[in-house]
Amino acid sequence: xxxxxxxxxxxxxxxxxxxxxxxxxxxxxxxxxxxxxxxxxxxxxxxxxxxxxxxxxxxxxxxxxxxxxxxxxxxxxxxxxxxxxxxxxxxxxxxxxxxxxxxxxxxxxxxxxxxxxxxxxxxxxxxxxxxxxxxxxxxxxxxxxxxxxxxxxxxxxxxxxxxxxxxxxxxxxxxxxxxxxxxxxxxxxxxxxxxxxxxxxxxxxxxxxxxxxxxxxxxxxxxxxxxxxxxxxxxxxxxxxxxxxxxxxxxxxxxxxxxxxxxxxxxxxxxxxxxxxxxxxxxxxxxxxxxxxxxxxxxxxxxxxxxxxxxxxxxxxxxxxxxxxxxxxxxxxxxxxxxxxxxxxxxxxxxxxxxxxxxxxxxxxxxxxxxxxxxxxxxxxxxxxxxxxxxxxxxxxxxxxxxxxxxxxxxxxxxxxxxxxxxxxxxxxxxxxxxxxxxxxxxxxxxxxxxxxxxxxxxxxxxxxxxxxxxxxxxxxxxxxxxxxxxxxxxxxxxxxxxxxxxxxxxxxxxxxxxxxxxxxx
Numbered sequence: 089x090x091x092x093x094x095x096x097x098x099x100x101x102x103x104x105x106x107x108x109x110x111x112x113x114x115x116x117x118x119x120x121x122x123x124x125x126x127x128x129x130x131x132x133x134x135x136x137x138x139x140x141x142x143x144x145x146x147x148x149x150x151x152x153x154x155x156x157x158x159x160x161x162x163x164x165x166x167x168x169x170x171x172x173x174x175x176x177x178x179x180x181x182x183x184x185x186x187x188x189x190x191x192x193x194x195x196x197x198x199x200x201x202x203x204x205x206x207x208x209x210x211x212x213x214x215x216x217x218x219x220x221x222x223x224x225x226x227x228x229x230x231x232x233x234x235x236x237x238x239x240x241x242x243x244x245x246x247x248x249x250x251x252x253x254x255x256x257x258x259x260x261x262x263x264x265x266x267x268x269x270x271x272x273x274x275x276x277x278x279x280x281x282x283x284x285x286x287x288x289x290x291x292x293x294x295x296x297x298x299x300x301x302x303x304x305x306x307x308x309x310x311x312x313x314x315x316x317x318x319x320x321x322x323x324x325x326x327x328x329x330x331x332x333x334x335x336x337x338x339x340x341x342x343x344x345x346x347x348x349x350x351x352x353x354x355x356x357x358x359x360x361x362x363x364x365x366x367x368x369x370x371x372x373x374x375x376x377x378x379x380x381x382x383x384x385x386x387x388x389x390x391x392x393x394x395x396x397x398x399x400x401x402x403x404x405x406x407x408x409x410x411x412x413x414x415x416x417x418x419x420x421x422x423x424x425x426x427x428x429x430x431x432x433x434x435x436x437x438x439x440x441x442x443x444x445x446x447x448x449x450x451x452x453x454x455x456x457x458x459x460x461x462x463x464x465x466x467x468x469x470x471x472x473x474x475x476x477x478x479x480x481x482x483x484x485x486x487x488x489x490x491x492x493x494x495x496x497x498x499x500x501x502x503x504x505x506x507x508x509x510x511x512x513x514x515x516x517x518x519x520x521x522x523x524x525x526x527x528x529x530x531x532x533x534x535x536x537x538x539x540x541x542x543x544x545x546x547x548x549x550x551x552x553x554x555x556x557x558x559x560x561x562x563x564x565x566x567x568x569x570x571x572x573x574x575x576x577x578x579x580x581x582x583x584x585x586x587x588x589x590x591x592x593x594x595x596x597x598x599x600x601x602x603x604x605x606x607x608x609x610x
Contacts, residue, residue: 116326116330116331116332120324120332123322123324124248124322124324124326126320126322127244127248127320127321127322127324128244128245128248128249128257130316130317130320130321131241131244131245131261131321132260132261132264133264133313133316134196134200134237134241134313134317135238135241135261135264135265135268136264136265136267136268137200137268137306137309137310137313138203138234138235138237138238138241138265138268139264139265139266139267139268139269139272140268140269140271140272140275140306140309141203141207141231141234141235141268141272141306141310142172142231142232142235142268142269142272143268143269143270143271143272143273143276144272144273144275144276144302144303144305144306145210145272145276145299145302145303146169146272146273146276147273147276147277148276148280148298148299148302149165149168149169149224149228150165151284151299152224152299153165153168153221153224155214155284155299156213156214156220156221156224157219157220157221157224159221160221164221164225167225168221168224168225168228169228170555171225171228171229171232172228172229172231172232172235173232173551173552173554173555174229174232174551174555175228175229175230175231175232175233175234175235175236176232176233176235176236176238176547176548176551177232177547177548177551177552177555178233178236178548179199179232179233179234179235179236179237180236180238180239180543180544180545180547180548180551181239181541181544181545181548182236182544183195183199183236183237183239183240183540183544184239184240184243184539184540184541184542184543184544184545184547185540185541185544186240186540187239187240187243187244187538187540188538188539188540188541189538191323192240192243192244192321192323192540193317193318193321193323195237195240196237196240196241196317196321197314197317197318199233199234199235199236199237199240200234200237200310200313200314200317201234201310201314202230202233202234203230203231203234203235203306203310204234204306204307204310204311204314205230206226206227206228206229206230206231206233206234207227207231207303207304207306207307207310208303208304208307209223209226209227209230210224210227210228210231210300210303211294211295211300211303211304211307212293212294213227214295215293232551236544236547238265238547239540239543239544239546239547239548240540240543241261242258242261242527242531242539242543242546242547243531243538243539243540243542243543243544245257245258245261245531246258246531246534246539246543247324247325247326247536247538247539248324248325248326249326250326250327250328250329250330251328251329251330251532251597251599252330253330254528254531254532255416255417255420255425255524255528256417258524258527258528258531259413259414259416259417259524259528260413261527262413262520262523262524262527263410263413263414266406266409266410266413266520267406267410269406270403270406270407270410273399273403275302275305276298276302279298279301279302279305280298281298282296282297282298282301283297283298284297284298284299285297286298286300286301325536326536327536327599328532328535328536328597328598328599329599333536353533353534353535353537353542353598354533354594354601356591356594357533357591357594357595357596358530358533358534358542360587360588360590360591360594360595361526361529361530361533361546361595362530362545362546362549363549363584363587364429364522364526364584364587364588365523365526365527365530365546365549365550365553366549366550366552366553367553367580367581367584368433368436368519368522368523368526368553369523369549369550369553369554369557370553370554370556370557370560370580371436371440371515371519371557371577371580371581372515372519372557373553373554373557373558374557374558374560374561374577375515376402377557377558377561377562378561378562378565378573379394379398379401379402380394380398381565382503382508382565382570383397383398383508384488385451385489385490385491385494385497386451386490386502386503386508386570387451387505388451388452388488388489388490389488390488401509401512404516405512405515405516408513408516408517408520409516409519409520412516412517412520412521413520413524416428416520416521416524416525420525420528425525425528425529425532425595426525426529426588426592426595428521428525429521429522429525429526429529429588430585430588430589430592431518431521432517432518432519432520432521432522432525433518433522433581433584433585433588434518434585435514435515435517435518435521436514436515436518436519436522436581437578437581437582437585438514438518439510439511439512439513439514439515439518440511440515440574440577440578440581441574441578442507442510442511442514443503443507443508443511443570443574444503444570444571444574444575444578445500445501445502445503445569445570445571446501446507447501447502447504448501449501449502449504450497450498450499450500450501450502451489451490451497451500451502452488452489452490453489453490453492453497453498494566494569496568496569496570496571497569500569500570500571503570526546527546529595530542530543530546531543532596532597532598533595533596533597533598534598535597535598535599536598536599537598561573561577564576
């Protein structure tokens with residue numbers, strides 16, 4: 089029996105049309121169909137490797153940074169972490185524009201090559217005699233710059249699938265991305281067995297240890313990805329009905345292919361979707377950021393406990409996300425993408441509402457003026473620094489509880505563990521649904537025209553959200569506490585739901601807007 093993914097790929101290529109209609113004038117050959125899906129699957133792999141490139145070193149950046157440059161502090165750690173998203177934000181529109189006018193192999197190969205070179209640079213940041221932290225900053229920024237190819241991947245998948253195939257293919261793309269974020273830290277944990285010293289190849293001054301082995305693996309996989317793209321990727325574009333159509337990206341024009349539909353893209357819908365996507369990534373980025381300080385303050389967890397338990401929670405949310413990505417394919421066939429997006433936002437709102445402190449029980453107070461690294465004073469690097477604390481410190485000697493420096497600890501009720509876990513499950517359910525629906529609706533709104541630049545802006549907005557989300561939550565949480573922090577998030581989500589309601593009827597496929605085909609309920 090074929091798997092659900094394969095069945096989705098075998099859906100009618102021409103939609104549901106009757107013989108004799110114009111849609112039956114051009115039929116996709118079996119050879120073209122196989123080549124198209126082979127190319128799409130190669131880009132699934134590219135998306136997976138792009139997210140692995142971010143997450144495979146995230147748990148070891150801080151000890152490695154301390155090892156190579158003793159002058160690095162928490163503020164600089166924040167910049168190192170943010171540099172990935174900054175690089176991706178800058179590169180996404182550039183690669184997207186490039187892919188609109190040239191074969192998409194070009195930006196894909198160049199971007200992956202940049203990531204490979206950046207990973208090699210990361211492995212050698214210990215070599216210079218000084219300013220090592222800046223070399224790490226450049227390396228992570230360039231890895232992010234290479235990850236700007238996400239815009240090319242999504243624009244290709246959107247342009248190479250029919251309206252009927254779009255939701256399924258976008259769900260698969262997001263699943264590969266989620267798996268990369270889940271498995272990256274797992275790979276990192278495996279390489280921890282090598283140890284901090286590892287082995288050294290003196291001839292080329294290469295140290296292979298728990299810090300460099302993950303990026304060297306990333307570089308190897310990047311080279312493999314380049315080979316697969318050069319060997320197997322072909323330029324394909326179909327219209328919303330599934331008919332092959334002409335494009336500047338085609339290596340050889342075929343006069344039998346239909347021309348791209350005429351019509352203007354609804355710019356209001358485009359801007360609204362960018363805003364919706366920004367908020368979706370903004371709220372999840374701040375949720376990930378606040379997990380460690382929140383649990384250390386509320387439950388008096390040590391740094392080791394916070395890292396272990398929150399790591400398990402995030403891994404569970406990642407598995408939950410994969411299930412949601414698969415489930416939305418079926419759900420959208422019944423109620424449509426817009427309804428799933430609305431439902432996802434409502435679930436996220438419920439998750440943060442449940443997270444608001446209630447009752448009379450107060451958290452344990454940390455009276456001593458010692459640091460548990462749970463106070464995000466200036467940058468979000470200071471929040472998550474506890475994730476990378478060196479094992480040389482005696483964790484048992486550090487005080488636990490809500491620091492007295494945070495005045496709200498004296499009057500804000502504790503968030504019970506049942507609240508916290510319920511909230512995590514709801515947010516972990518709503519976020520992936522909103523994520524994949526935003527991409528799917530966006531690609532359908534843009535229609536069969538080249539989507540590179542538009543996808544670049546969408547990716548850039550997501551990168552900006554991952555930068556601003558942690559900064560927002562760190563300051564509000566530190567000075568005002570969880571009640572204000574999560575209350576403001578609830579307000580932001582309500583405003584987003586209102587925006588979705590205002591533009592709800594505009595979020596329709598390009599071909600539906602211009603009467604080309606009929607879409608399933610939405």
